[in-house]
Each structure stands twice: as C-alpha cells, then as structure tokens.
Amino acid sequence: MPVAHQDRTLAAAGMICGYAMLIGYTDNYVRVIAQEHGLWQFHFTRTVMALALLGLLVPLLGLRLRPVNLRAVVARSLIHGLAMVIYFGALAFLPVAIVAAGLFTAPIFVLLISRFAYGHAIGPVRILAVAVGFVGVLLVLGPEAVSGASAAAVLPVLAGALYALGNVATREWCPEESAETLLAGFFATLGLFGALGMVLLTLAPLVAPVGPDGFLMRGWVMPNGPFLLWTFVQAAGSLLGVGMMIRAYQITDAGRASVIEYVILPASAFWSWTLWGELLAPMAVGGMVLIVAAGSMIALRAGAGEPVAPQA
Template sequence: MQNRPLIAAAHIMTAMAIIGLIDQFIRVIAIDSSLWTFHLLRSVMIWTIALAWLAISRKRLEVVSWRGVLARSAFNATGLLIYFGALGFLPVAQAAAGLFSAPIFVLILSVALFRLRIGPVRIVAAFTGFAGVLMVLSPDVSTLSPAAFVPLAAGLFYAMAAIATREWCPDEHALTLTLGGFAFMGLWGLLGIVSIAVAGGEGADFLTRGWVWPTPEVLWWCIVQALGSLIAVVLLTRGYQLAEASLVSVFEYSVLGFSALFGLLVWGDVLSVPAMLGLLLIAAAGSLIALRGRGVPA
C-alpha cells in the first residue's frame, strides 16, 4: 500500500482550495437564481459528466447496500443543502465553520448511539471546537441572530452522513457515494421548485424563489461549480489512497483558511480577530478528535 503523506496532503489541500474558491461565487448565483435551481442544474451537470465518463471507460456503477447508500446520500445532501443555503446570507468562512462542526457531532452521536467511550482529551477537544464555532458564527454577541446558527444544522447532518459512511457503506465505491449525494441534492432542488410552484408563493430571494431560467452568468458559475466539485472529489479520493486517512483528514481543515482568504480577495470580507481565532480552534479540535479517534498519538 502506498504511503506518501506529503503528496496526499498536497492533493487534499488543493481540493480544499478549489472548494474555498468556487463556493465564493454562490453569492453571484444567489442574486439572479435560487437554491433549488442551482442544486438541480449542478446535479444534472455532474451526472451527465459522470455518465459520459462511465460510458467512455466502459465501467459500471455498483451498489453493495442500497439502504445504506440512500440513507447516507440523504444525510449528506441535506447537510450540503443547508450549507449552500447559508451561503446566500453568510460569508463562506462562517458557513464552512458550521459545516466543520461535524467531527464534534460525530463524537456526540457516537457516544449517544454506539456507547463510544471517550477520554478527557476528546471531551476537551469537543468543547474547544464548539467554542471555536461560536466565535466564528457570532463574534459580536450584540448582533447575534438565529440565522447565524443555521450552518450548525449542516454540521449535524454532515456528521450523520459520516457515521452512515463508516457504519453502512464501508464497501461502496467513492464514485457511487459521490453520485448518490448529488442525486439527492438534485431531488431536493426539484422538490423545492415543485413545492414553491404548487404553493404559489414565489419569493424574491435565493431561498424562496422556485425555478429561475439561468442567465448566462448563472449558467457559467453552475458549470464552474460542477467541474470544480468533481475535480475536488477526485483529488480528495486520491489523497486518501496515498496515505493513512487519520493523517490526511487533518488537512481538510485547510478549507477554513482558504475560505477566509478567498473571501477577503474576492469580496473584501474581513474576519474579526475572535472569528479567526475560532477557525484555528475548530481546526485544532477537529484534527485532535480525528487523530485520537483513529488511535494516532496526539
């Protein structure tokens, strides 16, 4: 088995940089489109690309456990739906901070559901990470609003997807799980569009609009999202093949730094000192939980 941690880290960090950059432009899509249109369009694009590749390579999608894949896909898609919805009104770094509270929720759910025994180090790490999330989502208590905590729901569902991946989908191919997640995101998009049309309550913002015919600019950024997401997934998969997962997963937290950096470069978003410290606490806590959870000294 290959063990090339430096090259693996480069793959993971490149994937995180791509995600940190392309997610900045959800703000552009949100101006003229809707969350539901975006998910439907992007999922159709990704499935089209994947099916074309499968046809050319003469490979087939195989599913070991339909129940596991469906459950995992539903959790993953719901978490990402909430995350992308939050991008309509929050900077990427803040939304990503909520999403990356997932390791804390994994720990909590593992204790509650599977009677996992944890020591003081991971308990302290969980509290530290949660404090970091609060510092990012609400650096100024005087301006605290319930909307700031929406990304935490994304982290909860993402954690449930992580548990489902480990418990119910250990033998599934990465492409199967990836396309399963995008299929459910497309279904979420279609459901949102139909529900808004039936209710007749067409709104005026990213979350409450139904189907919106894409402008050339929106279509372009949906294509960028589809291609960028696929490239990032390929890089992530390759990274995990090149080195021990417990070491490689730590580098996923670089997305928090990339999100803050690109938010500054693209939009001029400046995080406060408490928020920046919060990002560091989330990354440190998540890394420690990952390392301790896989038996690596930390």
C-alpha cells in the same frame, strides 16, 4: 484489504484540505449565481452537470457506480441531502452566523454517535480538539453566532447532527462503496430536492426579493451565461472536492476527519480575501489559528501512532 480496516489520517487530512480549497473557491461564486437565480434551480442544474461529467469519466477511468449496498447508499444520500436542505432553508430566516455555527456542531455529534452507537473509544486529545476547533469557529463567525439564538436555531443544529450521521455512515455503512458511487448518490439526492423545490414554487410561487435575498424563494428562471458558467464550475469543483472528502471519511475515523474539516472556514476566508478583497477582523484570524491547531492536533496525534479504535 477492505477500506474499513485501514486508517490513514494524514492522507485523509491532505484530501480534506484539498476539498476545502476547492469548495472554498467555488462557494465564493454562489453570490454571483444568487443574483438572479434560485437555490433549487442551482441544485438541480448542478446535479445534471455533475452527473453528466461523472458519466463521461466512468468509461475513461474505469469507475464503478454500481453500489455494493444500495440501501446503505440511499440512506446516506438522503441523510446528507436533508442536512443540506435544512441548512440552506434555515438561511431564509436566521443569520448566517447562527446557521453556520449550528452546522459546525457536526464534529461533536460525530464523537457522540461514534462512542454511543458504535462503541468507539474517544480519547482526551480528540475531545480537546473538538472543543478548540468549535471555539475557533465561533470566533470566526463573530458574536452573532452566540447571541440572538431562538427556538428556530435548533434547525441548523439538526442539520449538523444529520451531517454528522451522514459522515459516520460513510465509513460505518459504506466502507466498500467507491467514492464515485457515494458522489452520484449525493448529487442525485440534491438534484431531486432541487426539482421538488422548483415544482412547489411553480405551484405556489413566492414574491422573491431582488438579488441574493431572493435566492431561496425563486423557482425556475431562464438561465443566463454567468449562471451556467459558475454552476458548471461548481459542478466540476464539487465533483472533485466532495469526492476527496468522501474518500477521506472512508480511510480514517470519522471523529478525526470531522475536526480536520473545520479547515473549510479558513479556506473560504482565504478565497474571499483573494477574490473580493474582504478582510477579516483580528478575532476571526485568532479563530482560524485555533481551527488549524485543532486539525493539527488530530493529524499529529495520528502521525505519532495513536491507537485506532476497532471498526464495526
């Protein structure tokens, strides 16, 4: 039976939680990478490592990389890649809280795209779950996420809209693609953007501040041991984690999966506390409770036999 006609929300929720724990761990070490190296070199190097690992796994596990619909895979990869470039680019001149809040508007856009582009029904439970989850996100991010916004704050919202479109495309455009095919497209696109960024910064170099503040403005830097180690950990973790996330979007409705994906914030906070001893304010803890509640509403509703909207 084609993947597009199956809906396994509880299995998808488990995959997204696994993805969140993996990505939450690996992303905490970006601060180590950012000490002396740049974002574009990181994307390019991580892509080379990830594709090399994927190439080793293909014959061992009998994976299929050949796309069923090349145009759909390329379009989805470009959309997701552009979303990430805009997101990281906005970090250069906007507070992290505002950028993150913008990206986490994605579940709202998923519901709007699903409803108005594909005619899927969106019930009151899902609408409430999106609202509860987004309020939780704002509480986790703090007052900065809802104050100080300007016209430039449209950029992370645009990233959220593109990220949402890419997530909808995973199920609507690429239902018969293997997760490894979509993984390869995703990493290849980010690697291409990374290479372009390094070329531009070589032709028109910028004076990058010392430490993490110069992450976005650095071009090529001679790799050192910590950079290679943690970029490899990122490549391996992302390969598995993003693969789980892609598969989750293939086996359940994108509107459900996008709300459950809010769990990435509590997962990241857990690893920040475990690895670096960073504690959260009570308001942020309350926000995480709301995030977990939003995901649980979706998962429990599906487990109780919520009708599945017909797929295009």
